[in-house]
Amino acid sequence: MKFAIQILLLLFLLSGCEPEQTTSSNAIQNTDNQLIEKIELTEQQAINLARLPLHCMHQEFPYKLGQTLGSEKDLKTPRELHPAFYGCFDWHSAVHGHWMLVKILKEFPEIPIRDSIVMGLQKNITVENILAEVKYFDPKTNKSFERTYGWSWALKLALELHTWDDPLARKLEKNLQPLTDLMVEKYIDFLPKLKYPIRVGEHTNTAFGLTFPLEYANELGNEKLANLIKSRAKEFYLNDKNCPIRWEPSGFDFLSPCLEEANLMRLVLGKEEFQSWLSDFLPEITNPDFKLPEGEIIDRTDGKLVHLDGLNFSRAWCLYPIASLGSDYQHLRSIGNSHVYKSLPNLAGDSYAGSHWLASFALQALASQ
Numbered sequence: 001m002k003f004a005i006q007i008l009l010l011l012f013l014l015s016g017c018e019p020e021q022t023t024s025s026n027a028i029q030n031t032d033n034q035l036i037e038k039i040e041l042t043e044q045q046a047i048n049l050a051r052l053p054l055h056c057m058h059q060e061f062p063y064k065l066g067q068t069l070g071s072e073k074d075l076k077t078p079r080e081l082h083p084a085f086y087g088c089f090d091w092h093s094a095v096h097g098h099w100m101l102v103k104i105l106k107e108f109p110e111i112p113i114r115d116s117i118v119m120g121l122q123k124n125i126t127v128e129n130i131l132a133e134v135k136y137f138d139p140k141t142n143k144s145f146e147r148t149y150g151w152s153w154a155l156k157l158a159l160e161l162h163t164w165d166d167p168l169a170r171k172l173e174k175n176l177q178p179l180t181d182l183m184v185e186k187y188i189d190f191l192p193k194l195k196y197p198i199r200v201g202e203h204t205n206t207a208f209g210l211t212f213p214l215e216y217a218n219e220l221g222n223e224k225l226a227n228l229i230k231s232r233a234k235e236f237y238l239n240d241k242n243c244p245i246r247w248e249p250s251g252f253d254f255l256s257p258c259l260e261e262a263n264l265m266r267l268v269l270g271k272e273e274f275q276s277w278l279s280d281f282l283p284e285i286t287n288p289d290f291k292l293p294e295g296e297i298i299d300r301t302d303g304k305l306v307h308l309d310g311l312n313f314s315r316a317w318c319l320y321p322i323a324s325l326g327s328d329y330q331h332l333r334s335i336g337n338s339h340v341y342k343s344l345p346n347l348a349g350d351s352y353a354g355s356h357w358l359a360s361f362a363l364q365a366l367a368s369q
Helices: 003-014 043-056 091-107 114-124 127-136 149-162 167-193 206-220 223-237 257-268 271-281 307-323 331-347 358-367
Strands: none
Touching (some): 043 091, 043 114, 043 358, 091 114, 114 167, 149 167, 167 206, 206 223, 257 271, 257 307, 307 331, 307 358, 331 358
């Protein structure tokens, strides 16, 4: 870990209410012009990241329901409808905010704000609250609620709890289990019916929607889910060639259609098979001069435009694992770093449009190095 970069990151995340900043891609190199191999997350940085979901996990309004009303009886407050995940503007942001807090406790078990995090998790992830969340999916009107983006993050949360060796994790995992089981059932029911993959750069992107569930299935030994995802992924993507990554991003993207697909296929295929597939899918990616400009945001108060900060983080979490495959891909780490540095400063003093969700994306990027 290069000391200059650690200080730079600390300043970014400690700047609280300072005006938003920007940073250029050359921030990935220190004064000796050496490539920064890994951006280390310190405890203080984790504290500042965690404060964002801690702030909003019990903030009910503003809130975007995404609800289909079957009758006037369905008109209820977010807290009544979603007693576990009613904060952070929408259901999926609340879910991945909870994932983020679990992840930080795993990495920093003695973090000074541990009590606040534990209190928040225990307040929300109770047996009663999770059963109410499960019930919400029962009506025919909301059967497809959060398909598949929120489903994916729910299994990401379940996986993080399962792999955390802590008594609190066992309690929360057990409380969450009915929702976890429902998400698995929903994938198993839905995937055979999906004839064509969804290739957009927002919530419904199929490749992203299959990645976290595949990681969950592999870790939990759920062969039925894992085999289904692998089978469908091959049917959807195995013959894809020449993905037009130069067309990205679209104006509201927070996911890269090309890189999310590559990230999924990295998990589906063996290393050699994946590299062969990748050479056809993104033939320019092994060129050391390959460039991928970061997403630019003009108005940070616009909730759709600020998606591009999420794109910068999600591109990084796709690029880092590919960069680890060998020398032909190491230049992708620099591109991932430049994307992280572009958007990391924006987390300080951000408007609610970004602060309610972007910290989770930043942490996932850093965890994927």
